[in-house]
Amino acid sequence: MATIELISKRCKGCNICVAFCPKKVLELDTLGKVYVKDQGACIACGQCELRCPDYAIYVTKEEK
Amino acid sequence: MKARLMQGNEACAEGALAAGVRFFGGYPITPSTEIAEQMAKELPKVGGTFIQMEDEIGGMAVILGASLGGKKVLTATSGPGFSLKQELIGYAAIAEIPAVIVNVQRVGPSTGQPTSPSQGDIMQIRWGTHGDHPMIALAPWTVREAFDVAVMAVNYAERFRTPVIIAMDEVVGHMREKVVLPEANEIEIYPRRKPTATRAEGYQPFTPAEDLVPNVANFGDGYHIHVTGLIHDETGFPSGNAQLTKECTDRWHQKIARVQDEITHYDEFFMDDAEFVVLAYGGTARSAYAGVEAAREKGIKVGMLRLMTIWPFADKIVKKAAAKAKAILVPEMNYGQLVHEVERAAAGQTQVISLPKYNTEIFEPSEICEAIETMAKEASK
Amino acid sequence: MRTYEKFFRMNRLPHIWCPGCGNGIVMKAIVQAIEKAGLDQDKTVIVSGIGCSSRASGYMNFDTLHTAHGRAIPFATGIKLANPELNVIVITGDGDATAIGGNHFIHGARRNIDLTVVLFNNNIYGMTGGQASPLTPHGKKATTAPYGTVDRAFDPCQLAQAAGATFVARSTTFHVPQTVDAIVQGIGNKGFSLIETITQCPIAYGRKNKLGDAANMLKWMSEHAAPLAAYNKLSDEQKAEKFPIGVLYKGAAPEYSAEYAKLIKQAMEGKK
Ligand SMILES: Cc1ncc(C[n+]2csc(CCOP(=O)(O)OP(=O)(O)O)c2C)c(N)n1
Ligand code: SF4
Numbered sequence: 001m002a003t004i005e006l007i008s009k010r011c012k013g014c015n016i017c018v019a020f021c022p023k024k025v026l027e028l029d030t031l032g033k034v035y036v037k038d039q040g041a042c043i044a045c046g047q048c049e050l051r052c053p054d055y056a057i058y059v060t061k062e063e064k
Numbered sequence: 065m066k067a068r069l070m071q072g073n074e075a076c077a078e079g080a081l082a083a084g085v086r087f088f089g090g091y092p093i094t095p096s097t098e099i100a101e102q103m104a105k106e107l108p109k110v111g112g113t114f115i116q117m118e119d120e121i122g123g124m125a126v127i128l129g130a131s132l133g134g135k136k137v138l139t140a141t142s143g144p145g146f147s148l149k150q151e152l153i154g155y156a157a158i159a160e161i162p163a164v165i166v167n168v169q170r171v172g173p174s175t176g177q178p179t180s181p182s183q184g185d186i187m188q189i190r191w192g193t194h195g196d197h198p199m200i201a202l203a204p205w206t207v208r209e210a211f212d213v214a215v216m217a218v219n220y221a222e223r224f225r226t227p228v229i230i231a232m233d234e235v236v237g238h239m240r241e242k243v244v245l246p247e248a249n250e251i252e253i254y255p256r257r258k259p260t261a262t263r264a265e266g267y268q269p270f271t272p273a274e275d276l277v278p279n280v281a282n283f284g285d286g287y288h289i290h291v292t293g294l295i296h297d298e299t300g301f302p303s304g305n306a307q308l309t310k311e312c313t314d315r316w317h318q319k320i321a322r323v324q325d326e327i328t329h330y331d332e333f334f335m336d337d338a339e340f341v342v343l344a345y346g347g348t349a350r351s352a353y354a355g356v357e358a359a360r361e362k363g364i365k366v367g368m369l370r371l372m373t374i375w376p377f378a379d380k381i382v383k384k385a386a387a388k389a390k391a392i393l394v395p396e397m398n399y400g401q402l403v404h405e406v407e408r409a410a411a412g413q414t415q416v417i418s419l420p421k422y423n424t425e426i427f428e429p430s431e432i433c434e435a436i437e438t439m440a441k442e443a444s445k
Numbered sequence: 446m447r448t449y450e451k452f453f454r455m456n457r458l459p460h461i462w463c464p465g466c467g468n469g470i471v472m473k474a475i476v477q478a479i480e481k482a483g484l485d486q487d488k489t490v491i492v493s494g495i496g497c498s499s500r501a502s503g504y505m506n507f508d509t510l511h512t513a514h515g516r517a518i519p520f521a522t523g524i525k526l527a528n529p530e531l532n533v534i535v536i537t538g539d540g541d542a543t544a545i546g547g548n549h550f551i552h553g554a555r556r557n558i559d560l561t562v563v564l565f566n567n568n569i570y571g572m573t574g575g576q577a578s579p580l581t582p583h584g585k586k587a588t589t590a591p592y593g594t595v596d597r598a599f600d601p602c603q604l605a606q607a608a609g610a611t612f613v614a615r616s617t618t619f620h621v622p623q624t625v626d627a628i629v630q631g632i633g634n635k636g637f638s639l640i641e642t643i644t645q646c647p648i649a650y651g652r653k654n655k656l657g658d659a660a661n662m663l664k665w666m667s668e669h670a671a672p673l674a675a676y677n678k679l680s681d682e683q684k685a686e687k688f689p690i691g692v693l694y695k696g697a698a699p700e701y702s703a704e705y706a707k708l709i710k711q712a713m714e715g716k717k
């Protein structure tokens with residue numbers, strides 16, 4: 001399990017995180033901001049946070 | 065201290081060292097090179113740094129960096145190099161970085177007459193960079209004064225956090241005179257301004273102090289300041305605000321305008337009963353003085369104003385002289401530049417006569433004496 | 446909250462860069478590298494030129510200097526020589542470093558002065574809307590090269606190496622950990638270090654050259670970059686399709702500020 005923290009104010013809707021997410025967890029909403037569509041699928045790989053140029057998405061792996 | 069025979073350029077370098085300059089960056093160019101050479105030799109002896117840069121733009125950039133790093137800084141150049149420095153002279157003005165630039169003027173434009181004296185950069189010194197900002201420029205007329213002017217320029221640069229230009233000319237730069245320099249304890253030094261508060265107490269690097277000059281921290285002092293050539297507010301960060309843009313521009317001008325009388329340095333000779341005035345500066349003032357003396361011997365009541373402070377222009381002094389004089393003669397080693405300022409300040413109170421010279425030769429006192437005689441004759445018609 | 450965030454001026458975010466612009470990725474790599482290298486925040490100075498990339502200095506929580514176009518390196522040189530204990534990191538664009546600032550760039554390398562130069566190479570003049578730069582690949586389009594550039598491009602890494610830099614690396618915004626690592630190594634090198642980071646400008650470069658969106662441009666980097674060792678094994682035809690990344694050169698040479706400090710010491714002793 002992972003928590004995904006979004007800082008919407010900083011998201012510019014560039015789609016990088018969406019394109020690089022291996023599990024299709026993320027999507028852009030109609031306003032062009034990212035949202036979590038399928039939290040359960042997240043494998044906490046960190047690709048989204050790694051590649052976001054705007055520091056708008058943070059992933060924290062939760063210890064079970 | 066005993067008398068020494070030295071050149072104007074050398075005295076200028078010594079003055080800068082005495083005022084605490086510990087960093088020089090520049091690029092060689094006649095007739096200013098002796099200043100760089102002197103600094104290269106002397107700076108390391110006092111723990112300072114000299115660097116020969118790849119061009120004059122680099123020379124200007126490196127001293128501004130060093131100034132932000134906490135050093136008092138100097139560069140020296142001549143016409144072509146001075147042209148290259150312009151963008152960053154503007155940077156020093158907007159970012160309020162103390163720096164002194166010596167321009168030993170030679171005949172231009174372009175490569176012109178590289179070894180011949182000129183005063184042809186007097187307007188470029190004032191208006192050379194783009195945009196509005198004030199300028200301080202000082203022109204020595206003796207070797208000893210080259211020393212004093214250098215000290216003063218460094219002090220003004222530090223006190224007002226502004227670029228200051230030493231408007232030398234080849235005559236003064238290369239002239240040799242016997243001079244007695246002041247002892248270190250006789251020289252007043254303006255120290256680098258320091259923040260008077262901590263970040264926790266609300267310190268902002270570009271908040272003006274009472275004298276309208278900000279106490280910008282040096283890099284490395286822990287204040288984490290931001291410096292930019294964009295218009296910025298007191299935090300140092302850029303802003304596109306229209307009102308702020310106006311206020312910044314106003315403040316830069318006011319910080320100099322409010323001390324204009326104090327920083328206007330000049331000499332008056334034979335002015336008490338003068339009916340005519342010769343206004344001169346730099347190397348030309350030397351011939352002018354001899355010419356005025358000669359004219360006096362011929363019975364002409366002529367006085368002389370010698371400006372050391374070229375910018376800001378000595379409006380009040382010239383206006384006062386113009387109110388009494390029948391005419392003002394302005395000899396200059398250029399096509400006629402500062403004469404327009406004299407005309408502006410005289411504001412029609414008297415006739416202002418330009419005596420330009422731009423054939424690579426310096427003025428002979430006799431030429432100036434003759435021009436004074438002509439001026440007096442014309443006036444009595 | 447990430448630990449490197451103390452090196453950002455968080456109150457100044459979001460930054461001004463376009464959606465998908467790679468500059469944010471490089472800027473984060475720099476602060477992460479600073480953290481990894483353990484630099485003292487009070488003794489680290491960021492110096493930038495003019496351009497989109499050079500706006501990074503304003504977001505970084507150090508003493509920061511946003512200079513004039515092309516002049517970051519000589520300003521940085523002055524700072525380093527005025528106070529050699531400072532760590533000076535230069536942020537510059539491809540136009541900033543290799544066009545208007547090209548002379549300063551090679552002379553900084555020649556002096557081997559201890560600066561860590563991170564060149565944000567987006568192959569274009571971003572800030573002014575997409576004109577060709579000396580790093581725009583031959584034939585690519587720009588607003589000032591509507592039919593494709595006739596000019597040949599520099600290889601800034603070879604340029605720096607030939608000019609005397611003692612650490613030269615190339616990375617991309619796709620290769621984030623490698624970029625961080627290269628910058629850490631650059632900081633560690635006491636001398637002139639260049640880290641060229643290929644970064645995407647989807648707006649002024651990508652669009653004009655039909656390279657797709659930012660994610661596509663990142664994928665292009667992942668497909669065309671080859672670690673130096675692997676690159677060296679390629680045939681010439683294969684090489685033409687790829688570019689090498691990683692540490693490209695490490696050299697040893699006296700460092701300018703240290704050499705000058707010696708000179709000062711000698712001169713001061715000589716005077717006694
Ligand atoms: C002396 C000068 N010339 C031109 C400009 C206009 N200008 C600003 S940024 C820039 C190019 C920036 O390109 P680059 O260095 O590649 O940085 P990028 O914006 O792509 O990050 C130019 C030409 C300027 N500011 N100053
Ligand atoms: S990468 Fe960042 S800015 Fe781009 S869409 Fe995702 S969260 Fe938004």
Ligand code: SF4
Pocket residue numbers: 002004020021022023024025026041042043044045046047048049059
């Ligand atoms: S951590 Fe990985 S799986 Fe989870 S949202 Fe981000 S990119 Fe997708």
Ligand code: SF4
Pocket residue numbers: 461462463465466467468497498567571572645646647648649650
């Ligand atoms: S123009 Fe290009 S380089 Fe500049 S902010 Fe936009 S995407 Fe980035």
